[in-house]
Amino acid sequence: MFAKRYHWRHFFGGLALLLLAIQLASGLVLTMFYAPHLNEAYASVQRMYNELAAVAWVRDSHRWAALVLAVAIVLHLVRSLLRKDFLNRDRQTYWLTGSLLLLPLLGFLVTGMILPWEWRAYWFVSMIPNYVGEIPLVGPWLAAFLLDIFTMNRAFVTHVLILPAITLVLIDIHALLRIKNRGGGLSLYLVERGVLALPFLLVIGILAWALPMPSQDPAMIPMPLDGEGIPMPEWFVLIFYVPRLYFHGWGSTLVGFALPLALFLVLTLLPYVLKPRSRAMRQALGGDTYGKRIAAMPWLASLRSALGAGRLAKALGALGVTAAALALFVPFYAVSRVSPTMGCNSCHNLSAGRRMGVPPETFKDRVVNPNLSDYTFMVEHWFYPQVVW
Numbered sequence: 001m002f003a004k005r006y007h008w009r010h011f012f013g014g015l016a017l018l019l020l021a022i023q024l025a026s027g028l029v030l031t032m033f034y035a036p037h038l039n040e041a042y043a044s045v046q047r048m049y050n051e052l053a054a055v056a057w058v059r060d061s062h063r064w065a066a067l068v069l070a071v072a073i074v075l076h077l078v079r080s081l082l083r084k085d086f087l088n089r090d091r092q093t094y095w096l097t098g099s100l101l102l103l104p105l106l107g108f109l110v111t112g113m114i115l116p117w118e119w120r121a122y123w124f125v126s127m128i129p130n131y132v133g134e135i136p137l138v139g140p141w142l143a144a145f146l147l148d149i150f151t152m153n154r155a156f157v158t159h160v161l162i163l164p165a166i167t168l169v170l171i172d173i174h175a176l177l178r179i180k181n182r183g184g185g186l187s188l189y190l191v192e193r194g195v196l197a198l199p200f201l202l203v204i205g206i207l208a209w210a211l212p213m214p215s216q217d218p219a220m221i222p223m224p225l226d227g228e229g230i231p232m233p234e235w236f237v238l239i240f241y242v243p244r245l246y247f248h249g250w251g252s253t254l255v256g257f258a259l260p261l262a263l264f265l266v267l268t269l270l271p272y273v274l275k276p277r278s279r280a281m282r283q284a285l286g287g288d289t290y291g292k293r294i295a296a297m298p299w300l301a302s303l304r305s306a307l308g309a310g311r312l313a314k315a316l317g318a319l320g321v322t323a324a325a326l327a328l329f330v331p332f333y334a335v336s337r338v339s340p341t342m343g344c345n346s347c348h349n350l351s352a353g354r355r356m357g358v359p360p361e362t363f364k365d366r367v368v369n370p371n372l373s374d375y376t377f378m379v380e381h382w383f384y385p386q387v388v389w
C-alpha cells in the first residue's frame with residue numbers, strides 16, 4: 001500500500017534521513033550519561049560498559065548507525081550522480097544543499113571520535129593540526145588556532161548543538177520541506193522508511209551487540225590488532241590520512257587534502273558549470289534522448305521489449321549504482337582494512353602504567369610530547385601499532 005507513494009530512487013536518501021533521526025534519538029540518550037571533561041569523559045563511557053549494558057548498546061548502535069549512514073550517503077550521492085540530477089534546474093537547490101551536508105556530517109564524525117577521550121581521541125585531536133598544518137600559507141596558523149581553541153566542552157557543544165543545527169537547516173531545504181508537504185507529513189514518512197529499512201536497523205542492532213567497542217579496560221583488554229578488517233565510521237576520516245602511508249611530504253598533502261577538496265568543489269559546482277535545464281526546456285529541446293539511445297542499440301532495444309521499458313531502465317540503473325559503489329568501496333576497503341580500530345586499549349590502558357593509561361594532560365604541548373609532531377609516525381602507529389611505536 002504505502003510503497004506505492006514511495007520512490008525507490010530515493011531509497012538511500014530516505015535511509016540516511018531515518019538514520020539521522022536515529023542518531024538524534026540515541027545521541028540524546030548518550031548525552032545523559034556522558035561527561036564532557038578531559039578527566040571524566042572516558043570514565044563515563046567505561047561506566048556504561050561496566051554498569052549500564054543497555055546504554056552501552058545504545059552507544060554502539062550510535063557508532064554502527066554512523067557507519068551505515070555514511071555508506072547510505074555515498075550511495076545516495078552515487079545514484080544522484082548517475083541520474084545526472086545536477087543537470088536538472090528544478091533540483092539545483094537540492095544538489096547544493098546535499099553537497100553542503102557532507103561538511104557537517106564529516107564534522108559529526110570528527111567530533112564524535114574525540115568525545116570519549118581515550119587514546120584514539122587523543123590521536124585525532126593531535127592529527128587535526130598535523131593535517132591542516134600542511135595546507136599552504138594558512139596551514140601553520142590554522143593548526144595552532146585549532147589546537148588552541150580545543151576544549152572538551154567545545155567539541156561536545158559542536159557535536160550536540162552546532163552541527164545538528166546546521167544539519168537541520170540544510171536537511172529542511174534538502175528534503176524535509178518536500179516531505180512535510182506530503183500527506184501524513186514527516187512522522188508517517190519516518191515510520192514508512194523505518195519499515196522499509198527494518199533489515200538495516202536489525203543489522204545495526206545486532207552488530208552493536210556482537211561487536212561492541214572495547215571499553216572495559218584494564219579489567220578486559222582487547223588484542224592489539226582487534227578491529228582489523230571490520231569497517232568502522234572512523235574509516236571515513238582516516239581515509240584522509242591513508243596517503244601518508246604511501247607518500248611523504250607534499251605527495252600526501254596532494255592526495256589527502258588537495259584531491260578531496262577539488263572533488264568536493266567540482267561536485268558542489270557541477271550544476272553551475274554544466275548549465276542545467278528545467279524539465280520544460282528539456283522537453284522542448286528534444287524529448288526522449290534515452291529512448292533514442294536505446295533504439296540505436298538493437299540488443300538493448302530487444303532486451304527492453306522483452307523486459308518492459310521501465311524494468312530495463314531500473315535494471316540498468318541498479319547495475320550502474322552497484323558498479324560505481326563497488327569502484328568506490330573496494331579500494332576504500334582495501335586501504336582502510338588494516339586499521340586495528342578496536343585494539344588501541346590493548347597497550348594504552350592503566351595496567352601498563354599511567355603514562356600509557358591516560359592521554360597526558362600536556363596533550364597540546366609538542367615539546368613534551370614530540371611524537372605528536374611526527375606525522376608519519378602517528379599514521380603508521382595507527383595502522384601498524386604492533387610494528388611502529
Ligand code: HEC
Pocket residue numbers: 119120121122123126224225340341343344345346347348360369371372381382383385386389
Ligand atoms: C603494541 C602496543 C600499542 C598499541 C596496540 C597501540 N599503541 Fe600507541 N603507543 C604505544 C607506545 C609504546 C607508544 C610510545 C609511548 C612513548 O613514546 O613513551 C605509543 C604512542 C602513541 C601515541 C603518541 C603520543 C604519546 O603520548 O606518546 C599516540 C597518539 C598513540 N600511541 C595512539 C594509539 C592509537 C590511536 C592506537 C590504536 C590504533 C594505538 N596507539 C595502539 C603502544 C601501542
